[in-house]
Amino acid sequence: MAKSPRSGTRALGGIKPSGALAGVVPFFAYTTVFLLIPTLVVIIAAFVSDGHLTLGNVRALGNAGFLTALKQSIILSALTAIIGAVVGGILAYAVSTARPDGILKRFITSLCGVLAQFGGVALAFAFIASFGAQGMISAWMKKAGVGPSSTLWLYQWDKGVLLVYLYFQIPLMLIVFLPAVEGLRPQWREATETLGGTTWTYWRRVAMPILFPSFVGATLLLFTNAFSAYATAAALVSQAQPLVPLQIAGTFTSETVLGQANVGKAMALAMVVVVAIVMTIYAWLDKRSSKWLVR
Amino acid sequence: MSVASPNAERGVAVELTELRRSYGPVNALDSMTLHLAPGEFVALLGPSGCGKTTALRCLAGLEDPDAGTITIGGRDVTALPTNKRDLGMVFQAYSLFPHMTARQNVEFGLEMRGQDKSTRARRAGDMLDLVGLSSQADRYAHQMSGGQQQRVALARALAISPQVLLLDEPLSALDAKVRTQLRDEIRRIQLEIGTTTLFVTHDQEEALAVADRVGVMRAGRLEQLAPPQELYARPATAFVAEFVGLTNRLAGRASGGRAEVLGVSLPLLAGSGDGNVEVLVRPEGIEATPDPNGNATVLSAAFLGAHGRVTARTDGGEQVEVQVASAALPSFEPGQRVRVTPRGDAALAVAR
Numbered sequence: 001m002a003k004s005p006r007s008g009t010r011a012l013g014g015i016k017p018s019g020a021l022a023g024v025v026p027f028f029a030y031t032t033v034f035l036l037i038p039t040l041v042v043i044i045a046a047f048v049s050d051g052h053l054t055l056g057n058v059r060a061l062g063n064a065g066f067l068t069a070l071k072q073s074i075i076l077s078a079l080t081a082i083i084g085a086v087v088g089g090i091l092a093y094a095v096s097t098a099r100p101d102g103i104l105k106r107f108i109t110s111l112c113g114v115l116a117q118f119g120g121v122a123l124a125f126a127f128i129a130s131f132g133a134q135g136m137i138s139a140w141m142k143k144a145g146v147g148p149s150s151t152l153w154l155y156q157w158d159k160g161v162l163l164v165y166l167y168f169q170i171p172l173m174l175i176v177f178l179p180a181v182e183g184l185r186p187q188w189r190e191a192t193e194t195l196g197g198t199t200w201t202y203w204r205r206v207a208m209p210i211l212f213p214s215f216v217g218a219t220l221l222l223f224t225n226a227f228s229a230y231a232t233a234a235a236l237v238s239q240a241q242p243l244v245p246l247q248i249a250g251t252f253t254s255e256t257v258l259g260q261a262n263v264g265k266a267m268a269l270a271m272v273v274v275v276a277i278v279m280t281i282y283a284w285l286d287k288r289s290s291k292w293l294v295r
Numbered sequence: 296m297s298v299a300s301p302n303a304e305r306g307v308a309v310e311l312t313e314l315r316r317s318y319g320p321v322n323a324l325d326s327m328t329l330h331l332a333p334g335e336f337v338a339l340l341g342p343s344g345c346g347k348t349t350a351l352r353c354l355a356g357l358e359d360p361d362a363g364t365i366t367i368g369g370r371d372v373t374a375l376p377t378n379k380r381d382l383g384m385v386f387q388a389y390s391l392f393p394h395m396t397a398r399q400n401v402e403f404g405l406e407m408r409g410q411d412k413s414t415r416a417r418r419a420g421d422m423l424d425l426v427g428l429s430s431q432a433d434r435y436a437h438q439m440s441g442g443q444q445q446r447v448a449l450a451r452a453l454a455i456s457p458q459v460l461l462l463d464e465p466l467s468a469l470d471a472k473v474r475t476q477l478r479d480e481i482r483r484i485q486l487e488i489g490t491t492t493l494f495v496t497h498d499q500e501e502a503l504a505v506a507d508r509v510g511v512m513r514a515g516r517l518e519q520l521a522p523p524q525e526l527y528a529r530p531a532t533a534f535v536a537e538f539v540g541l542t543n544r545l546a547g548r549a550s551g552g553r554a555e556v557l558g559v560s561l562p563l564l565a566g567s568g569d570g571n572v573e574v575l576v577r578p579e580g581i582e583a584t585p586d587p588n589g590n591a592t593v594l595s596a597a598f599l600g601a602h603g604r605v606t607a608r609t610d611g612g613e614q615v616e617v618q619v620a621s622a623a624l625p626s627f628e629p630g631q632r633v634r635v636t637p638r639g640d641a642a643l644a645v646a647r
Binding site for chain 1: 377383389390393395448452
């Protein structure tokens with residue numbers, strides 16, 4: 001029996017073949033070439049060595065150096081995500097209370113838009129020029145007789161790198177979280193008050209639960225942003241490879257150990273796994289906390 | 296003063312006295328005084344920016360007056376925070392907590408008052424029943440229509456048995472049919488529970504339909520506070536006459552409490568002026584009859600459902616709106632000569 005045009009449309013699962021769909025083709029092409037294919041390459045190459053299937057690359061991940069780097073990467077990412085989320089969240093609330101079309105709000109949001117993308121070598125250099133051994137602020141502090149005697153802290157992953165990461169994490173949080181904070185309706189606070197609640201009640205029972213899914217989502221974004229950051233850390237840390245992205249780069253560029261490229265891909269696979277675990281936790285939390293959201 | 300609620304003994308008196316509130320150079324409230332009797336339903340009506348919402352928010356404690364006093368049940372609450380005033384409030388829209396179900400929303404105020412779980416559940420059930428939404432108790436705000444959301448908001452406000460119920464344009468975001476239904480329902484419930492209620496609206500039909508008394512506000516002051524029929528039939532000022540219902544401004548000559556308009560002598564309301572005046576006459580206060588030797592020409596005739604409206608221009612050049620029965624509308628055609636005659640109802644005259 002010949003199918004009617006209507007049943008033909010249904011066969012597409014309800015998607016209407018229209019010109020509008022053509023607009024997303026470049027997006028899918030882009031993500032296929034620069035995300036899907038590289039991920040597949042990483043996954044396959046992690047199990048291949050000299051053209052043969054092997055678990056050797058994955059087994060190599062068990063060495064102490066990589067495990068330490070992985071632990072440090074996770075701690076650094078989690079710390080900068082949590083500190084960035086809390087500070088950026090408070091900043092977003094402060095900005096949301098400013099006049100909507102006021103100069104203060106426009107200035108801060110524009111500035112954060114720039115700072116959130118201001119990572120990499122330029123940022124590292126800015127910090128070295130300020131806090132390095134010959135840095136401007138270091139010199140002032142030295143003159144004033146305050147501050148640490150050494151500037152080595154700037155090049156350590158849990159001190160200087162953490163501080164530098166916060167420089168782009170906090171503005172990123174503000175940009176991502178501000179729309180959610182601005183979505184809080186004044187009527188909710190007023191309704192809480194007329195029903196006998198206090199400001200604290202409003203935050204605890206109304207605002208925080210409403211903001212929670214967005215807050216967790218933004219924190220996750222900050223985590224992955226820090227977890228995958230490379231250039232900033234690479235510019236600051238020249239000794240050892242305390243973070244996974246630096247280790248991966250090392251497997252491709254090392255002049256002392258050759259043939260480690262596929263171990264690097266196995267390391268990248270480990271990063272994919274970490275992000276997948278974080279995403280799974282997020283999905284679970286999101287499902288529990290946002291049943292009320294329009295889906 | 297009329298107090299319609301049979302349960303008025305449950306309500307309390309509310310007094311706003313000499314309230315002032317300004318925002319920069321703008322006087323939102325200009326020595327406004329308004330007293331509500333126990334159990335009374337008062338509607339504040341007025342154009343945007345007249346101060347009606349500011350008055351309600353001052354009563355709620357959401358705005359602080361610059362001067363004046365507010366008492367609820369004889370207790371001065373002017374300096375008391377909102378959460379200590381024992382109020383229920385329904386907002387214009389989107390006030391339900393979106394992460395709570397209808398039931399949880401209604402239980403919220405009871406929880407703030409330390410009620411135990413079973414009491415809360417029973418009371419929330421009763422309130423949702425009262426607004427006809429028992430079957431929607433487990434729904435979130437986005438799963439309900441605008442009308443249902445406002446019903447839940449009303450149930451939430453009433454669940455705490457407040458001394459005063461404040462309604463801040465709760466129907467303005469709803470479509471016409473739902474608005475009328477919910478309007479009548481609010482009145483039914485208010486009569487049932489007898490809570491003193493202040494209702495702010497810019498919709499005159501709404502105000503006239505539900506309130507015991509309607510206060511018309513202008514520029515931060517109460518122009519007139521009266522039962523709906525009195526407000527309509529005996530407006531105290533030209534502003535009230537023109538804001539509430541339609542009115543014609545017809546030239547006349549007034550003296551000794553009467554004015555001559557279109558050849559008919561009309562009794563004048565208190566506050567009217569003498570000499571050359573404009574007399575404010577309602578469309579239903581004028582009669583139109585087809586007459587080749589009449590005093591006006593029909594400009595247009597409109598069918599409005601229950602009745603019709605004929606617009607005519609008098610030979611003196613004045614435009615007159617006349618209300619006619621729908622059945623009589625076909626006898627009025629543009630260009631036709633008619634005779635327009637005031638019926639003789641008392642009217643307000645203002646200086647020309």
